[in-house]
Amino acid sequence: MKTLLLSKEEVGRLISMKEVIGAVEEAYKAFSGGQVEQPDYIGIHLPEPRGEIDFKVGYCKTNEIISMKASSGGFLDNPDAHGVPNGMGSVLLFDARSCALICVMDGSLLTGLRTGASGAVSVKALARKNAKKITCIGTGNQARMQIRAISLVMQIEEIHAWSRSPETRERFKADIEGEFGIPVILADSKQEAVEQADILITTTRGKGSLVEASWVKPGTHIVAIGTDMKGKQELDPEIFRHAKIVNDSISQCIDKGETWHPLNQKIIGLDDIHAELGEILLGRKPGRENDDEITIFDSTGMAIQDNTTAEKIYRNALENNVGTFFAFL
Amino acid sequence: MKTLLLSKEEVGRLISMKEVIGAVEEAYKAFSGGQVEQPDYIGIHLPEPRGEIDFKVGYCKTNEIISMKASSGGFLDNPDAHGVPNGMGSVLLFDARSCALICVMDGSLLTGLRTGASGAVSVKALARKNAKKITCIGTGNQARMQIRAISLVMQIEEIHAWSRSPETRERFKADIEGEFGIPVILADSKQEAVEQADILITTTRGKGSLVEASWVKPGTHIVAIGTDMKGKQELDPEIFRHAKIVNDSISQCIDKGETWHPLNQKIIGLDDIHAELGEILLGRKPGRENDDEITIFDSTGMAIQDNTTAEKIYRNALENNVGTFFAFL
Structure with a gap:
């Protein structure tokens, strides 16, 4: 079993805004059609000058994908003190038929795109x-x-x-x-x-x-x-x-x-x-x-917007042979 | 910024049960010492013959690590239908000072070890x-x-x-x-x-x-x-x-x-x-x-047992040059 890894740069060139619009439409339809489980998210607030990290999980029954997005924001000192952006993101995608981890992708761009x-x-x-x-x-x-x-x-x-x-x-x-x-x-x-x-x-x-x-x-x-x-x-x-x-x-x-x-x-x-x-x-x-x-x-x-958008990125990566496979198992 | 990837096989040889005992002791002490945030976990139950996948987050202030373990179990058809075990796991570790993703490791062995x-x-x-x-x-x-x-x-x-x-x-x-x-x-x-x-x-x-x-x-x-x-x-x-x-x-x-x-x-x-x-x-x-x-x-x-145990695995990997680095960002 192999898991596809996608960097921020790869994510950025793997999806067009037009495709994100399509994915978000699917998300809204699945959600209001009762095809989504989207539990309350988990948030951890760090003391100042740090920010917050949230974990959002969504299960979409129409694509049989479970997504987990970890996204952080508001770490004001990050660029100077740690050389990283003040907010970052990571997305895991699981095939809901087996719960195998099929993809780990950078999630920095995802929230902005789907919003x-x-x-x-x-x-x-x-x-x-x-x-x-x-x-x-x-x-x-x-x-x-x-x-x-x-x-x-x-x-x-x-x-x-x-x-x-x-x-x-x-x-x-x-x-x-x-x-x-x-x-x-x-x-x-x-x-x-x-x-x-x-x-x-x-x-x-x-x-x-x-x-x-x-x-x-x-x-x-x-x-x-x-x-x-x-x-x-x-x-x-x-x-x-x-x-x-x-x-x-x-x-x-x-x-x-x-x-x-x-x-x-x-x-x-x-x-x-x-x-x-x-x-x-x-x-x-x-x-x-x-x-x-x-x-x-x-x-x-909603988490389900991350789900359908990240799934589209994943499918595009497979189709275009973009990304790196890693065998965790 | 690079993230360390660790496979199940690597995790298995990176930690001894004696070290897990030490890590779990640290976890219990940090927890009862008020040094832990451990929000309610997120669980998704799939319809039969599938099982469940849980997402457990823990933040340990003594090691400044935030962990997220996704673990599935009870997928009875997995070996025959999908060629994967009936339960799997993945762990993300974040440096809580910046919330950078420092490690993605297979988590199949973790729950058994820390329990x-x-x-x-x-x-x-x-x-x-x-x-x-x-x-x-x-x-x-x-x-x-x-x-x-x-x-x-x-x-x-x-x-x-x-x-x-x-x-x-x-x-x-x-x-x-x-x-x-x-x-x-x-x-x-x-x-x-x-x-x-x-x-x-x-x-x-x-x-x-x-x-x-x-x-x-x-x-x-x-x-x-x-x-x-x-x-x-x-x-x-x-x-x-x-x-x-x-x-x-x-x-x-x-x-x-x-x-x-x-x-x-x-x-x-x-x-x-x-x-x-x-x-x-x-x-x-x-x-x-x-x-x-x-x-x-x-x-x-508790999630915090995963946190301290996975952190020990991560430290051992760095010390012994085990694992693969990947630049998500």
Whole structure:
């Protein structure tokens, strides 16, 4: 029995964002179709200036793969003190038919890729067909990933961007205009940026409302990425009152997603959550029904997205003879 | 950054049982000394005839290592259908200072080794100094491991053994007499075997009491290995009424160990649990205090035993230039 080893560099050239979008769609469908086991993750918090390492396990019955992703982040001293990035990742894949370890791959790129793809999947299902303008609140790596993925599913005409730091903003503009040729307009205020949006993407580490309800125009689709644990928040909970609310996982979003805030403030009840994105992809619930509704996709991130994306990387590696085999057994 | 890969064959020759005993002692001391984080494990149960795969994470502050062991078992069809064992294991070690992945090793041997060592550590702390005779209820692989480890910490003069299957019994006798030169007397009944014991070791998959209280003579030390999850049981709960009860982890043993049964039947209260084994090793609580008391060591197994044992294997590999380096990053 041999296990395939894949380095970060190999992972990077083994999958396209288009394939990640396909894998994440499969993940959502499998999840909402009851084909997924995804137990609570294990987290270990290290004392400052260290960060956290999480272990996330997912079992997908449709591909018969069990995945385990270990991912660390927030180790601020790492580059200087240890010569390694401040966050790293590793993924194990098991053939669920035998539980043989079939692959160990670097997982540094995986979370960024599958999270980027999640926004694009929601855009296909929930954004207006005539959407042209995207607003980014937050201009870090994940904002770039969102643009990379969404540009594959629609024609983006312009991007309005805001972030706290002028340097980050300027770098974002240069990078995006260079890579995609899409004009980026840097806004002086969040309000100015949000008012332009056909699609609003929030990817900050916000811990309080950044986007007020009165700024969001009818027909906007909101991709809420930043809030993936308790204590984080990006949106005014009032936005949820009349919006069509879609979750990646209802159980996760009501516990630690953006959806928790309006629930906690009794602005909405559980019945006001329209659907999981997978239910819409499976045709069990409608997506957008008119050009005026505000749709919100609350993405907390799921182990099963790692599972299907890593499986695709593994299959591509086998097909293209990339990687190194090692016999642990 | 490079990660060390170790195969099963390499792991097997990189560590002696004596070193495992030392590593498990360190684990118990670190655990009871408050130097360990060991979150609830993640378990995935596959449909029959498949088994289960568990993911156990442990962080040891004394060695600054975070370990993750994935171990599967009960895949009955594996040898015929997939050409692999019915249980396998993999271990990841992270340097907790940076969370860099420093080692991926086969974990097939680890659970057996560290569980075998646990009995020996308890024998040092709790068995009578003049103990000579061991009784094994259950004669599978783990019974062999127990003998292998205990033979390093005391002089075993004879072994009395019982198991349900005559074939297994006979094979155990032949193996143990061949490997250790210790005479093995196969008992016709459990009672006959138990009555001989200075040290009683139970390593079955029992789901009900196998050993009655009236059979256990004063001064016996009991190593209760088999009960590591809810629904399992090997001992008559009455044995606990007047015994000195020692747990590997009190929180685990009262939840899913042999100790749960007498607690559940109100034969004992929480205050009747004398100590964790680590507290005795740290000198915070006494071990055996006279030759008449019956001592029970309830071992449910802890991630931190995997941690310290795997770390020792890793250090030995580095020292002896064994293994293969791979650059994931």
